[in-house]
Amino acid sequence: MSSAGPPGPGTRDLVTLIPGAIRNDPLESATTLQDHYGDVVKFPYHPSIGGSGYLVCHPDDIRTVLQTDQTKFRAHDTRAREDFKVVMGDGLVTSDGDHWLRQTRMITPMFRRHSVERFCRLFVDEARRAVAELEPGDEFELLRECKRIAMRIIGQALFSTDLEAREADVYEALTTLREGFKRRNYAPVAAPLWMPTPENRRIHDAREVLSTVAEELIAERRDDPEAEDDLLALLLTAEDRVTGETMTDEEIRDEVVTFIVAGHTTIAAALTWAWYLLASNPAAHRRLHDSVRDVDLDSPSLETMGELGEATRVVEETMRLYPSVPLIGRETKEPVELGGYTVAEGSTIVISPYLTHRDDRFWHCPGAFDPDRFRDERDPDRHEFAYFPFSAGAHMCTGREFAMLELPLVLSAVVAERRWTFADDTVPDVGPDFSVNLEPDTEIRMRVDEWT
Ligand code: HEM
Structure with missing residues (x-):
């Protein structure tokens, strides 16, 4: 396990390196972060919340977040979820515990x-x-x-x-x-x-x-x-x-x-x-x-x-x-190992069906519209967590x-x-x-x- 922590941009890099951040486009920013830094990327989370955010892209780690270690995560502490709570109160999407x-x-x-x-x-x-x-x-x-x-x-x-x-x-x-x-x-x-x-x-x-x-x-x-x-x-x-x-x-x-x-x-x-x-x-x-x-x-x-x-x-x-929910957030309740790094308690984790669904390590010609790829026989060895439009685990x-x-x-x-x-x-x-x-x-x- 690495003690250095995952790679990622500092606040200044985020603005100068990443056009998506300037244009306030979270999907473009996330795509660039993965391209630059790999499968686990540390980034400065929203200034109003503070703390670190981690973009997690590999299906093995997505399985850890959504399924294997799901009890180590709170289902909602991203900024957006807090906003949703004003509208949906204690409904299923915005409640926990x-x-x-x-x-x-x-x-x-x-x-x-x-x-x-x-x-x-x-x-x-x-x-x-x-x-x-x-x-x-x-x-x-x-x-x-x-x-x-x-x-x-x-x-x-x-x-x-x-x-x-x-x-x-x-x-x-x-x-x-x-x-x-x-x-x-x-x-x-x-x-x-x-x-x-x-x-x-x-x-x-x-x-x-x-x-x-x-x-x-x-x-x-x-x-x-x-x-x-x-x-x-x-x-x-x-x-x-x-x-x-x-x-x-x-x-x-x-x-x-x-x-x-x-x-x-x-x-x-x-x-x-x-x-x-x-x-x-x-x-x-x-x-x-x-x-x-x-x-x-x-x-x-x-x-x-x-x-x-x-x-x-x-x-x-x-x-x-085009997954309707392209980013899914979690918060760590305790330290968690992701991609060989230890991520501290209280960190925001972002996983993205949009990114992983378009990753050419798991999808052949990912940009092409090809419904046949979902024929059972076409790709029997595809990683179970390369596709998760409805999420997985208890909050699926x-x-x-x-x-x-x-x-x-x-x-x-x-x-x-x-x-x-x-x-x-x-x-x-x-x-x-x-x-x-x-x-x-x-x-x-x-x-x-x-x-x-
Ligand atoms: C294209 C259709 C839909 C997509 C792609 C979709 C996707 C998702 C995703 C990704 C989550 C987040 C799970 C997580 O945080 O891990 C979610 C949660 C949820 N969705 Fe959907 N959804 C769809 C349609 C619907 C419909 C039709 C309903 C109800 C009539 C619904 C009700 C819910 C509820 C109640 C939750 C909260 C689950 C929980 O945290 O226990 N969704 N959905």
């Missing part, structure tokens, strides 16, 4: 594959509804359309309402939060969120919009608890099998806001990138169409997924290139089964009927923009075409 354990015991069963199978029909219906609203020749903005589909789905799955009446407010609130958090995250010094600056007021107002939507829907349901058979009904009746306790309205509100944020922005981003990649790769687009056009999607179930292998691989490959994404039914089914239902191409027939120059989730850095205009 005993509260998280109790909530996860109650909530995880709702998201098992067999439990979320009943939403398959919803996924197809909402995709078909989106198709029906667009005539061939119509143009639209891709991310906005994918957000609309994802929002309607999470609204129906949670509350049995498509949030239509509140969609504009929720959309605006989420956009405000995304932009506000991005500015805060990149500012050398950001005012604590309790200070009444104009930016902080906007963030709190946006949080209030989401909380109010959740509180109103919970209150309506408390008046008529038998009304629906959706995730809210399950949250209202969930009992902790260890203590027999149920959740308070505040706890349910935090989980509901968590599901609205985590369950819709991630999906919308992944759908957007999938269509961007398909429209950029007409042969793959055509192949997906051919693979789904004769599949009966009228009563979709887990069995149907067996016929949607191509769509599932397109989704997997999309999330390799709660909604992964939901997502892995929703995304292939929505894609299939749309692609079976329509071709979505770039509005001006040329591939736009699009890069990733990271705040909360990985979205395109520019608008993508699309056109609806018929298959010929």
Whole structure:
């Protein structure tokens, strides 16, 4: 084990060496850090938190962080997570310790594959509804359309309402939060969120919009608890099998806001990138169409997924290139060995699906969009931790089964009927923009075409 500690830039190097740091682009900065310094890089963490950050890139070490030594890490002490807490309170994404354990015991069963199978029909219906609203020749903005589909789905799955009446407010609130958090995250010094600056007021107002939507829907349901058979009904009746306790309205509100944020922005981003990649790769687009056009999607179930292998691989490959959550943070609770170095207690650890998914030691031609690489036989020896879009270990994404039914089914239902191409027939120059989730850095205009 080395006593020198991992290599990395000092604060001055960070600014002069790394254009991404100047442009406040964390993914470009992380890529440059790995290129310059290797698999474990020490970097000065955000000035408002202080202490050292470590970028950890090798799948062996990612396994250590997420799985083997996971109890040595706190799940959230990065700056971004603290900000998220203002919005999602003590929901699953932002809590830890005993509260998280109790909530996860109650909530995880709702998201098992067999439990979320009943939403398959919803996924197809909402995709078909989106198709029906667009005539061939119509143009639209891709991310906005994918957000609309994802929002309607999470609204129906949670509350049995498509949030239509509140969609504009929720959309605006989420956009405000995304932009506000991005500015805060990149500012050398950001005012604590309790200070009444104009930016902080906007963030709190946006949080209030989401909380109010959740509180109103919970209150309506408390008046008529038998009304629906959706995730809210399950949250209202969930009992902790260890203590027999149920959740308070505040706890349910935090989980509901968590599901609205985590369950819709991630999906919308992944759908957007999938269509961007398909429209950029007409042969793959055509192949997906051919693979789904004769599949009966009228009563979709887990069995149907067996016929949607191509769509599932397109989704997997999309999330390799553009994982919705491209950076995952942890904090060490005790010294940990990573890559042959000892990392001290209280350090921030950053791992990046975005980086490791594009590492040519583990992926052949990593920049190419090639859904076939997810055929079982193609790369049987690939490192288990070279691919982790949903993370791993105890904090692995709660909604992964939901997502892995929703995304292939929505894609299939749309692609079976329509071709979505770039509005001006040329591939736009699009890069990733990271705040909360990985979205395109520019608008993508699309056109609806018929298959010929
Ligand atoms: C493309 C789709 C999605 C991706 C790529 C994704 C990815 C992730 C990742 C990387 C984490 C962080 C885990 C960690 O800190 O180690 C996470 C956590 C979480 N996700 Fe997702 N997610 C997606 C969709 C969803 C959906 C649809 C829901 C719910 C309806 C959801 C709910 C959650 C929750 C509750 C957590 C917190 C888990 C915990 O800490 O216990 N996600 N997700």
